[in-house]
Amino acid sequence: MADQTISIQSATAETPLVRLVLMAIAFLFLALFLFLPLVVVVSEAFRNGVGAWFQAILDPDALASIRLTLLVAAISVPLNMVFGVAAAWAIAKFEFRGKAFLITLIDLPFSVSPVISGLVYVLLFGSGSVLGPWLKGWGIEILFAVPGITLATIFVTFPFVARELIPLMQDQGSADEEAALSLGASGWQTFLHVTLPNIRWGLLYGVLLCNARAMGEFGAVSVVSGHIRGLTDTMPLHIEILYNEYNFAAAFAVASLLVGLALVTLVLKTAIERRYAD
Amino acid sequence: MDLGIQNVSKAFGATAALRDISLAIHAGELIALLGPSGSGKTTLLRLIAGLESPTAGQVFFGDEEASGKPIQQRQVGFVFQHYALFRHMTVLENVSFGLSVRPRESRPPKREIEMRAMDLINMVQLTGLERRYPAQLSGGQRQRVALARAMAIEPKVLLLDEPFGALDAQVRKDLRHWLREIHDRTGHTTVFVTHDQEEALELADRVVVMNEGQIEQVGSPDEVYDHPAAPFVHRFIGEASELPVHLGQGQIWLGGQPTGLASDQIGLALLFFRPHQIELVDDGSPCLVGKIIASRRMAGTRRLDLLVGSGGHHVEVDVPIDHPAGQQDMLTFRPKVWTLFPENEDEAGVRRKEAREARVVYPRNRSAGPLRQYEPSCS
């Protein structure tokens, strides 16, 4: 009886020993590369106690960087959300020429180095460009100021919402919308009452990932920010400055806030995925 | 090779999928396991293959007890319902797979593997498609690849799980004939699972009718159709109308009225007959009287829905399409062929065990014998 059970299992499953070894490898790898970095951030952040942590967070420059990060995310995430919904609507509900190409273009920022995302804006608005000095003449600063940081953030977080919604809305098809229209609803009513409830979890998911990236973006923002303390430093940039000044405890204190953001993102993401599955 | 299944039971957790099944399959036979979904037919097939192990009982391949044998060494050709083709392999690679994974000492040389695979591909009429991938084939073609792949390992038995389940009606018919031909040519012992009674009757040498984890009847297509051993079999195979009757005074009675059908039994019973096996009665002799509530055109006949007897029992009968009965309100008729089952046998599996033991109490009636007695008064 015992050996026949094993023989049948071995056709579609590994022996317990192999299973154990594989699980051990996976866990060790994940612990080494994913879990330990988290532990380090938190332990370094509180190395000098909770008081020091608060002091680091409440530092005026740190607070300014938190404010700037929130501001940039508050501008770029809604813009990319509106774009994502519009692009997904156009792509999922209609057949038109060059659709595949459009989807590839939307994906483009994912495969471009963040530094290049910053570089293109430096070239576009820098002192050597046509646009930069002209705007400066009107008193508008783009580079090394909040607009530049926001633009670079929009660039790198551009695909997130569209990426979630396009396949979702393509799967759902247009039958619901056609039914609503046939019942006399206007286009806008159809979107609000039929489409939006159908895509709300996917939308939230995309917004969540978009926000995490927007608040955490480093490379692109670093190129366009100019690193002016208290003015153009976002949280990740402020971490870099503190770290390079060997002010490790303060750097990790600010970093621990971003770890919190990442963990909240993961928890919400898992919760949304469960809703999805139901 | 003979196959023996002895007192096999299989439970998945608390649910019993098979209850004490015994079955002998002879070498070269083509056997159908027929039953509704959940009847345990696929579980039985997987037990034979070694994809499941029995909770109790034994499976014999010839004289050899097989349950200790790993699936890889059983040499069963298994054709899965959804074919389970390896989609990253061409047709030729799929068919060659079984030979190419043999241990080095028994593995034929590469050229020979390819030749044998090509022979099989030719046999299943896929010549010219050997370089295609499964995604580039139609459903019927995939089915044939699956069959060729299973036969490449020179199986002792060929097992097919709903082999035509996922195909269009026409393809299904063609493949059915074709499978029969292949079986007759190669002579493999073959067991296939189906829920389609037509398929089972047309194709199999013997049909195993299963219900709720048990075997209801084993027999040739003629036997299971003409002599169903249980109400379930009668209902499941072919069409059935049924009436609760009582027996006495040498007759069958429905609600106190004589039916003109003879029986020397006594007591309550269920009368089964098939809609097309009736004769119309218009001479006033004892018969069944039904009120026609609906009339539908079937392919070659007219199907009437009737309410029969004082109890208003719903039955269906077939009359010729040009018969005036189609326009009437009432119909008088009598089954030409019928079967009686004791009433207590019908309580849908609740008392199936005792019903099984009581099965032989009533001899089955056929039109040839008793009915002839009434012919003079009827026609």
Add this chain to the structure above:
Amino acid sequence: MTATVQSSRWHFREPGVIPGFRLTFGFAVCYLSLVILIPLSGLVWHSSNLGWDAFWALASDPRTIAALKISFGSAVLAALINTVFGLVVAWVLVRYRFPGRRIVDAVVDLPFALPTAVAGIALATLYAPNGMIGAWLADFGFKVAFTPAGIVVALVFIGLPFIVRTVQPVLEEVDREIEEAAATLGASRLDIVRRVLLPGLLPAILTGFAMAMARGIGEYGSVIFIAGNIPYVSEIAPLLIVIRLEEFNYAAATAVGVVMLSISFLMLLIINLIQAWSRGRFGHG
């Protein structure tokens, strides 16, 4: 007649009843052009202003070549490491049931959610000679942080989810019947994994590899803290762009940027080709 005339007429879009095409399509394309296409074409335009000779001189500068080699080499190495371990992680998550599986599954996405700068300082601290892992490795004579090995460590962190998340859904969809079919044909467990399962996962593995590599080549934030940034040794290409920009050497920055952008396009093309190939042959993406 009319039917043929109509169907042969060129349509930009198939007619339908749903409204809003002009609005959504127009907005999406304008926004895409303003935010992505115009800035990117500005980069190409700038480099074409340089002229071919000047561009080539800048792009073939030894320091640029060295930086590109380091970025490319470490991205390939990290993607290879991730392919092996990512496959194991995906396998364990799909095939085995154990307490806390959902948590482990969620943690795999951490590199997507954790800002790269945070990952960078955390990994640098861990792998520094006095760090938790670095001190232990130093006992064996290995130095990771502030060497090229540090770059690989950072890129392994960044790239892990790409492999796991592309392989996982495909592995979930593998029908148990496929493995059973192989077993009835006589294949051992090892044969089944090697000859049936892994080849079936190949398109997903290649896609994940290419995505992890593309991300690795361009990665900046997590690398600069741990790499040591020594020119010709551990200086990555994105960092070189930043350095050139800080020197106000826009021409050199542009040249490196264009080379990297070309690599990105190439990777994007490769990923699309892998998917088209796999769809055409196996009927799935």
